[in-house]
Amino acid sequence: MKIVYFAWVREQIGCDAETAPDGVSTVAEMLVMLRARGGGHAAALADESRLRFALDQLMVKSDAKLGHAQELAIFPPVTGG
């Protein structure tokens, strides 16, 4: 699975996409795994209330199961319009 980042999440982590670790079942579990990398990951992903998620381009909550999704997106609340 691929993980993509946008806006300040992308800037703090320092890349716009990376390969997800295996053996993770939910979005929330993925956050725990990614934070453990420390540095920009830990800083950007520290506060879940400031993050939003999409699985295969559909918005989901952090308890969503990853299932067979190809792409997880992690980003701040949207500010378009």
Place this chain on the structure above:
Amino acid sequence: MIEARVQTARFDAGAAMDALAGTGAGAVASFIGIVRADGDIAYPDRRVTALELEQYPAMTEAALRGLAQTATARFALSGAIVIHRIGRLEAGEPIVLAAAAAPHRAHALDACAFLIDRLKTGAPFWKKQHFADGSAKWVEAKDSDEARAAGWQ
């Protein structure tokens, strides 16, 4: 008729209105969002010179199309157009167009408000403000926008 687009170039609002009028509607309504120079309410002393619009390319057009389809079903529209610009936009430039055509004005006007309220909380765009002093800051999402979008449940 549904049209949903993401583009860097300016959009032709007149052409969009003409296209909607051509759907046989009795009413066409539109909303255009403009880059504001007074920008972030958290920094009233900092003038915004430009916005940088970032998107999630794989998701944006589908999200805008989904919004237009939902509005069409909910307000019995004969047409809906949503166009959102990305890239660097100077103060005073148009960012977004939401327009709707319906048999009567109430549905056209309500559909426009619905489209822009839902777009602001559901479409994957992010704005970075560039200030006159050279600093830059990502725009924070507003609770008032969440409340307006939730009001359409």
